[in-house]
Amino acid sequence: MFSAVFGSVEQGIIYAIMALGVYISFRVLDFPDLTVDGSFVTGAGVAATMIILGYHPVLATAVAVIIGFLAGCVTGLLHTKGKINALLAGILMMIALYSINLRIMGLTSENSIGRPNIPLLNAETMFNQFQSFWGSLGIDTAINNFFSMLGVQYLPATWGTLFIMAIIVLLIKLIVDWFLKTEVGLAIRATGDNKKMIRSFSANTDTLIIVGLGFSNALVAFAGALIAQYSKFADIGMGIGMIIIGLASVIIGEAIFGTKTIVRTTFAVISGAIIYRIVLGLALRVDFLDTGDMKLITAVIVIVALILPQYFEKKREKSRKAKRHAERLVEYQHSLTKGGAAVAKTYPD
């Protein structure tokens, strides 16, 4: 149980970066961007390919982020300059990226042009590089000793991944928070909110959409690059349903933690990603469910996350109203018992 939850948290925190990307396109720009399913694999593919070709994992990840940015920009261009419907522009880019991703990963193979998967079993990744440094600190044994004292069995091999990812995600959250409050960020948010208005304040909404989608997909590709290194492979199919996972994280987080400010919303999105993974991990432990059911479970989680908040909101509203009505009733009865004077005061005639 503990190790299952631990694994979910570890993965969830990586997927949180992707969820933040989806948050920027879906919520901030109000642009349902399906590029994500493709750009996630692009991030993974570029990073894996460069690592196999012998580049430093950090450089490989950085290049993946840049390529992801460009992919988002193309979707933005299709939509703004090509006047293609937002959903369609994303889908077009997604299927175009499928072939492109095959070719990118094909660069690692001498006898074929495309390649559907790259294993990274013995390759150097950001994680095992960090872990060799982390292991020398001896923090793992300290933490595990603490937990075994509490009686927890099956302790994780290392806390390093969780630690480094927490720092990276925190940094990204701070960057997103800061960016959305800059002059450019405000204009991007207004583009999603009221295009007519921000155009009348001399902002080029086309450019803002392109840059916004670029930023969003850069984060998605970053998550892809990290997941490839974390799970030690890149696969052409790993992006399927990514957009739904991202959306699920955003919706779950927003439902639980609210959207009062940007700082709070980004926190909600990150937490949503982790909660989603934990729910999924627990669901998969049920005997009759199989890993193949993952997408179905995802769909169910999203549906529940969409419907449940409405139900609670209705219930809350009902009890709030009932309480107020009861108060009014007491006031009214009170005025009656006081006799005619109170009534006469209310109705002078």
Add this chain to the structure above:
Amino acid sequence: MLKLTQINKLFNEATPDEKIALDQINLKLNPGDFMTVIGSNGAGKSTMLNMISGALTPDFGVIEIANKDVTKLPEYKRSQMIGRVFQDPMAGTAPTMTIEENLAMAYSRNKKRLLRKGVDKKRRELFRESLESLHLNLENRLNAKVGMLSGGERQALSLLMATFTQPDILLLDEHTAALDPSRAELITNLTKELVEQNQLTTLMITHNMQQALDLGNRLIMMDKGQIILEIEAEEKKKLTIPKLMDEFQRIRGEKLNSDKALLSV
């Protein structure tokens, strides 16, 4: 400050529905002029305003702002020089963003938007001060989302935002039409105040004849895509609504459609 020369615009060209939206419009506004525009629906008032703001481009003709030909300049570039308030109170502000964030966007209208904080301490002070001039207590709600404000409050904020950077031209498109009478009066007074205070060159469309007479130093009446009547400063002060109606009848040879829905008296 603003000069329109021979502006022409057709809608649905070369189809049975072809309509002359603007027909040889010539107009000149001097710095500080406040012109009101009246006319029934379909007269071309809003088309003319959209032409000036860059939302539409003329078929031919030249638009100059501050002695610069802007005919081909896209809307977002032109809006550095133009402030606009729309009829719909929802249209001029971003509802999910806070009051101070909305003002920050108005503030960077004529500057390049950079990766710099939109709202800092200094700007917040500036925003607070200018909001005080509205007397709506908005200065104490800087962090409230604009979607929570009432229509009147939003329109007052829109007006403040539109005039914030003292644009060369202020365009008002029936900006009080969607408000109840008391709110409309508030916004009308505020308009007067802000225009005078900032010496703005203003063009205001209204369907309210009284408002058209009360505000500004010049008045034009439009009909079927043409400017049919121009009234200047001294003359405008003496103008009354019946006189205006008679004038229309004299020019057009037909009775002005005094349907209250079109030209409320």
